[in-house]
Amino acid sequence: MSTPEIEIQAEMVRLATALHHHNYRYYALDDPDITDREYDDLLRRLQELEERYPHLKSADSPTQRVGVAPLSGFDQVEHLQPMLSLDNAFNDQEVAEFDRRARDRLNWRQPLAYVCEPKLDGVAVSLLYRDGSLVRGATRGDGRQGEDITVNVRTIASIPLRLQGDQLPRILEVRGEIYMSRAGFEVLNSSARDSGEKTFVNPRNAAAGSLRQLDSRITATRPLAMFAYGVGHSEGWQLPGRHFAVLQQLQHWGLPINPLVEVAEDLDGCYDYYRRLAERRDSLDYDIDGIVYKINDLELQKRLGFVARAPRWAVARKFPAQEMATELLDVEFQVGRTGAVTPVARLKPVFVGGVTVSNATLHNRDEIERLDVRIGDRVIVRRAGDVIPQIVKVVDAERPADARPIVFPEHCPVCGSPVESTASETVQRCSGGLVCAAQRKQALVHFASRKAMDIDGLGEKLVDQLVERELVRSVVDLYHLDRPTLAALDRMADKSAGNLVDAIAASKNTTFARFLYALGIREVGEATAAALAGHFGSLDKLSSASPDELQEVDDVGPVVAHFTREFFDSQDNLDVVSGLLDAGVGWPDPQPADAAERPLGGQVWVLTGTLEAMSRTEAKEKLQRLGAKVAGSVSAKTSCVVAGPGAGSKLGKAAELGVAVVDEDHLLALLKQHGLF
DNA sequence: CTACCTCGAGCTCA
């Protein structure tokens, strides 16, 4: 007779509790009370028991640190509270202005106290703890929705799987930054070099790349760490009155807090902190790109609230952007979708701000004159984080004798049409319009892009070929391409050609807003297109609207009205529009999303294997008409999998996740029921 | 903008 399960379970709980505790001592307190060897022994013992008694394994077991079987993709998750970005300040004065605005708004005469902390250059993360257990980790995403990276986050040793202490909040959403230490980065890269694998270019990219692994067992081998810096949504605890006290509380629960965090009693303290940290920056074991100042008093934070995308109670003081000298090898002139001619500097590659810069925009003619830059010059290149690299100035003393002046072209480098400039703008434009191959290419790329007609598989390289071989002149021609024609292109064979033909056909079913955006009317972006489509409802009404009528739409001013009117006044454009409609491009009449019309609303379906009665594309369209989203891979979010003969791994994945699986007959019955078959 | 991960498909060579 074996040991009663109840005793096994008791031992597993003891082991897990001990491991959580030792983790806490090690990572939160930096004061371990057992050796690494002893820790490993405990972990191994727990792993053995979990293997033998998998049903007794706890959801937040410390053994998950080694990773789990690969995912088929990351699910989207909604943040309990949006993850905002911060306003930037680049010098003391801008910090002072921030402080002034905050105090004016609060009517606050005394100095404000700020929590000062290093701004780590890593990847932002949201950690959700329910009753003390880590139940979810998510990336920032667009701030509202991010990706579910729970299994990867669980492998990060400094992130507690269970919070320590009693009286834990029912819900606690912790915000933090996941990063890779410089030492860890060096070790990782040198072992990658030894085994001939490719190395990462900087610690931030190494951290981001590690988190994007679908196989968390790989993530587990990466030296990642985290510092928590705040709380998003929380329930079931008494929030302290100061931000600094919140951080201390997080630390007591076992979350790692950066040891350099301090409270500054006033602005001078903030400036001082900045200078002290700037001095230590290079000797830290992690990259930072600035300081974050947060008003310490949470009541005041609450009163200040938020602007569109950032809190009014915090600001990021950025370190000066990094600069390096390099050589200007050449200047090329690129022509964009609207004909704008942009000079692009080709530089001798230089490593600055964590990446290799070999191109930089020179914006326009004025910028070239302002810099007085010549080809062959030694130039200073600046790059800060996500900021686009720029040429700051020329090193005059090092100008070579044979430096060549940059001649801004009078004629378009692509089509030879005259380049024109108008009084109202600094940019120069190619006047060729659709005569210009560069403008046509860009128009096609834009038309096919995801937010426009969403033609899967039609990228820049393919567009280049289509235009250069004169297979496509305007977007209308896309709809008359056939499989053999496409299959003759480079890197296209029968399979790809078929997929592209299907994707182009599928794009015919669109929405008015997407169609409008796809046309590429100047100044009409995604949001404006949606506003125009919503307001007018039909192409006829929109195309016949006067500028005044156009301006009745929210956020449409004289400029948008002018360009929209101008677009529909051109016979060439009207021909394109009618050509598209003739080719079968269309959209449903606007009607409120009626629940009865969307029986599969909110559901995610996946097609796998071969369908006999219709093509996959058709099935996809029909399911979408019923309101379902059709995804390419099975995840926990999947509502139903339609499996035809020859279905492969997706079926196994569905079984593993307990997702419903139906056959084609079932799908056909469903479609018949709604008159779609 | 640059870097990274993932996928499907084409190319190449055994």
Add this chain to the structure above:
DNA sequence: CTCGAGGTAG
């Protein structure tokens, strides 16, 4: 194995 495309992050 390599390429192109699509997607994500800062």
